[in-house]
Amino acid sequence: MIYKKTDMNRKTISDRVSFEGVGIHSGERSRILIHPAEPGDGIRFYIRGVEIPASFEYVSNTVMSTDLEREGVTVKTVEHLLAVFHLLGISDAIVEFLEGFEVPIMDGSGYEFYIMLKDKIVDTGVYIEPIDLKGYVRVGESGCYIEAHPSVSFEVTYKGSINHIDCGDIFTYSGGDPEEIVKARTFCYLEDVDTILEKGYGKGGSTGNVLIIGKEGIHSDEGLRYPDEPLRHKVFDLIGDLYLLGAPIRGMIVSYNGGHSLNIELIRNIVKSLPAVKLL
Numbered sequence: 228m229i230y231k232k233t234d235m236n237r238k239t240i241s242d243r244v245s246f247e248g249v250g251i252h253s254g255e256r257s258r259i260l261i262h263p264a265e266p267g268d269g270i271r272f273y274i275r276g277v278e279i280p281a282s283f284e285y286v287s288n289t290v291m292s293t294d295l296e297r298e299g300v301t302v303k304t305v306e307h308l309l310a311v312f313h314l315l316g317i318s319d320a321i322v323e324f325l326e327g328f329e330v331p332i333m334d335g336s337g338y339e340f341y342i343m344l345k346d347k348i349v350d351t352g353v354y355i356e357p358i359d360l361k362g363y364v365r366v367g368e369s370g371c372y373i374e375a376h377p378s379v380s381f382e383v384t385y386k387g388s389i390n391h392i393d394c395g396d397i398f399t400y401s402g403g404d405p406e407e408i409v410k411a412r413t414f415c416y417l418e419d420v421d422t423i424l425e426k427g428y429g430k431g432g433s434t435g436n437v438l439i440i441g442k443e444g445i446h447s448d449e450g451l452r453y454p455d456e457p458l459r460h461k462v463f464d465l466i467g468d469l470y471l472l473g474a475p476i477r478g479m480i481v482s483y484n485g486g487h488s489l490n491i492e493l494i495r496n497i498v499k500s501l502p503a504v505k506l507l
């Protein structure tokens with residue numbers, strides 16, 4: 228997508244929106260209230276008296292989800308909500324936790340966030356400086372790496388094979404209709420479920436909020452929403468993590484089997500590659 232001038236304005240929401248549900252990893256009930264914010268405030272989480280900016284600087288965990296921490300207080304699994312903010316261009320909002328500490332997983336995708344937020348967007352008319360890559364950035368090793376190339380447009384690709392289902396191995400989001408990716412759900416493999424639970428993750432997971440892929444096919448309350456839904460979810464996750472840069476990015480990002488850890492490593496390396504004035 229080549230950005231139009233209005234795409235580069237700061238945006239907030241017209242009024243408050245709440246979401247509630249379960250945290251996919253903690254299994255705890257969670258309730259969040261998203262408030263409008265002033266241009267320049269950025270995206271901030273507000274929990275138990277602590278404000279945590281949605282910035283890579285506060286990332287405390289990237290195993291199974293992207294979590295932020297400040298002053299000993301954690302907000303967990305921020306990536307899907309951030310992906311929807313990124314896709315809608317919402318740059319300024321406060322996400323207050325009324326209960327729990329993990330963003331509710333909803334149906335495993337960003338669709339409910341998207342539907343509730345998309346008609347409440349307010350263009351503040353204040354320009355937001357996009358992050359322009361100044362050169363090629365690469366993180367990871369052979370077989371599992373991410374490349375970022377300078378570009379006038381924004382494009383995110385995930386390349387990797389998905390076990391058990393025949394869905395190709397590449398998907399690119401070029402900044403078109405967010406509905407190409409917002410409905411894509413979190414997924415895992417049936418053979419990994421016991422290990423995930425033993426390690427203390429996925430306590431809130433169910434066939435209603437995770438696409439479980441097994442040798443015999445899909446174990447979920449509904450079938451695939453897109454033939455290549457897992458690939459699209461990987462792109463969606465990456466777009467969420469990228470928003471921890473604090474501004475929209477212009478560039479072509481290609482992930483080869485990457486996940487949250489590499490996504491955050493990429494962000495840190497992108498920031499290092501930028502002139503200091505671009506840091507937020």
Ligand code: ZN
Pocket residue numbers: 306307413460464
């Ligand atoms: Zn995800």
